[in-house]
Amino acid sequence: MTDDIEQLKQNYRRIEAPPELRARVRAGLAKQPARTHRWVPITATALAAVAVLFVAQLGMQQSPAPDKLPDKPSLTALARLMQDKPALRSPSMSQLKSVKAPKMPRKPSLRSIEPPQSRIEGIIGLEEENPHV
Amino acid sequence: MNLDELSDAELVQRFKSGDSLAFDAIVRRFQDRVFRLASVWLHDSQHAGDVSQEVFLRAFKGLRGFRFRAAPFTWLYRVTRNVCNEFNRRRVPEALEQEPIDYENLPDAQVFHRETARQVRELVDVLPERQREVVLLRIFEELSVKETARAMGCREGTVKALLHKANQNLRGKLDNSGMA
Numbered sequence: 001m002t003d004d005i006e007q008l009k010q011n012y013r014r015i016e017a018p019p020e021l022r023a024r025v026r027a028g029l030a031k032q033p034a035r036t037h038r039w040v041p042i043t044a045t046a047l048a049a050v051a052v053l054f055v056a057q058l059g060m061q062q063s064p065a066p067d068k069l070p071d072k073p074s075l076t077a078l079a080r081l082m083q084d085k086p087a088l089r090s091p092s093m094s095q096l097k098s099v100k101a102p103k104m105p106r107k108p109s110l111r112s113i114e115p116p117q118s119r120i121e122g123i124i125g126l127e128e129e130n131p132h133v
Numbered sequence: 134m135n136l137d138e139l140s141d142a143e144l145v146q147r148f149k150s151g152d153s154l155a156f157d158a159i160v161r162r163f164q165d166r167v168f169r170l171a172s173v174w175l176h177d178s179q180h181a182g183d184v185s186q187e188v189f190l191r192a193f194k195g196l197r198g199f200r201f202r203a204a205p206f207t208w209l210y211r212v213t214r215n216v217c218n219e220f221n222r223r224r225v226p227e228a229l230e231q232e233p234i235d236y237e238n239l240p241d242a243q244v245f246h247r248e249t250a251r252q253v254r255e256l257v258d259v260l261p262e263r264q265r266e267v268v269l270l271r272i273f274e275e276l277s278v279k280e281t282a283r284a285m286g287c288r289e290g291t292v293k294a295l296l297h298k299a300n301q302n303l304r305g306k307l308d309n310s311g312m313a
Contacts, residue, residue, distance in 0.1 A: 001272070002306045008256065011249040012273050016242070017168035018182055022160050025189045032190070 137162070141205040145196055159196070160189050163206060166274065167213050172250035173257070173269060174217035176224065179247065184220055188213050207284045210270070256303070264299035267292055272307060 001009075136144060136158040144162070147155035168185045172178040191212055199208065239247070253273065257265040263285070270281045271292065282289045300307040 005256075005272075005306050008249070008252055009273050011245070012169060012173075012253050013275075015165065015169045015172060015246050015249055017164040017185060018242075021164050021168065021182060021185055022157065024182070024186045025160055025193075026157075028186055028190045029193055 142201060145199055145201075145205045148196055149199065156193060156196075159192070159205075163209055164189070166206065167209060169250075170210065170213050170269065170274070171217055172246060173253050173273075174214065174221075176221050178250040178254075180220060180224075181246075181250075184213070184216050187216050191216070203283050204280065207280065210284045214266075260299050260302055264295050264302065267295040268299050268303075268307070271296060 136147065136155055139147065139158075141162070144155055144159055148159060164185060167188050168181050171181040171184040171188070175181060175184060188209065192209060195208070195212065196205070199205070253269075257268055260268065266285055267281060270276045270284055271278065276284065278289050278292050282292045285292065296307070
């Protein structure tokens with residue numbers, strides 16, 4: 001290393017931080033809001049508890065799995081069920097014919113409808129092509 | 134046990150364990166190096182104090198999660214570099230930088246600091262950034278090749294190669310033994 005570089009290096013290594021730097025750092029730290037990380041495990045625990053409760057609630061809402069499958073209804077019971085219900089009779093043709101449908105409105109003639117004015121300017125022929133728009 | 138007798142890693146470990154005095158010891162141990170580096174990296178060395186303060190404020194938060202993958206000073210160096218770069222980007226290099234520093238009204242220590250920083254900056258400014266970095270760390274801060282490589286995030290061979298190129302660019306002013 002040349003002498004001038006060596007000398008420069010020695011001068012460089014003699015540079016010291018100002019004495020008030022530590023006080024400035026302490027003052028800067030004092031200004032910062034106190035931050036603790038205690039909220040992390042507390043929040044994690046709370047979230048885990050909420051998740052467990054939610055899953056448990058979902059499980060309770062669903063129908064519990066039966067320990068034992070319900071007994072299949074017997075054929076006799078099914079037959080009785082059918083007897084209890086009155087059979088529905090399908091309507092007769094005369095009943096259907098007697099129901100009057102409302103009259104259809106009269107079909108409007110083309111001449112009575114005024115073609116709507118096109119909102120889009122510059123489109124030529126739109127009204128002529130599709131007057132019912 | 135005196136905190137000043139602990140190694141860098143032990144000191145940081147103490148701080149992580151909640152010893153607030155350990156952080157004061159960390160500042161005491163590294164403040165000169167951080168301040169020197171900031172003086173040279175900044176366009177205007179008069180802000181080295183502000184930058185150093187910011188570095189240690191960030192260190193207070195960042196060292197809590199320090200995983201010891203690198204040496205503490207390596208980590209501090211990178212923080213210093215980042216803060217200096219941010220500071221330089223924010224501040225336009227002013228015309229003041231071209232004007233000679235008015236030393237008359239400054240205390241001797243400040244005169245010495247600013248003039249030395251100016252001379253070092255003048256020397257290394259001719260170099261590309263990576264070569265500048267390796268010269269500052271290896272030659273001026275006297276870090277080992279391994280420590281320099283860690284600080285720069287490169288391999289030891291790269292450090293040697295960069296130093297060789299820097300030597301050429303500085304026209305052989307650096308000691309060749311620094312490349313070994």
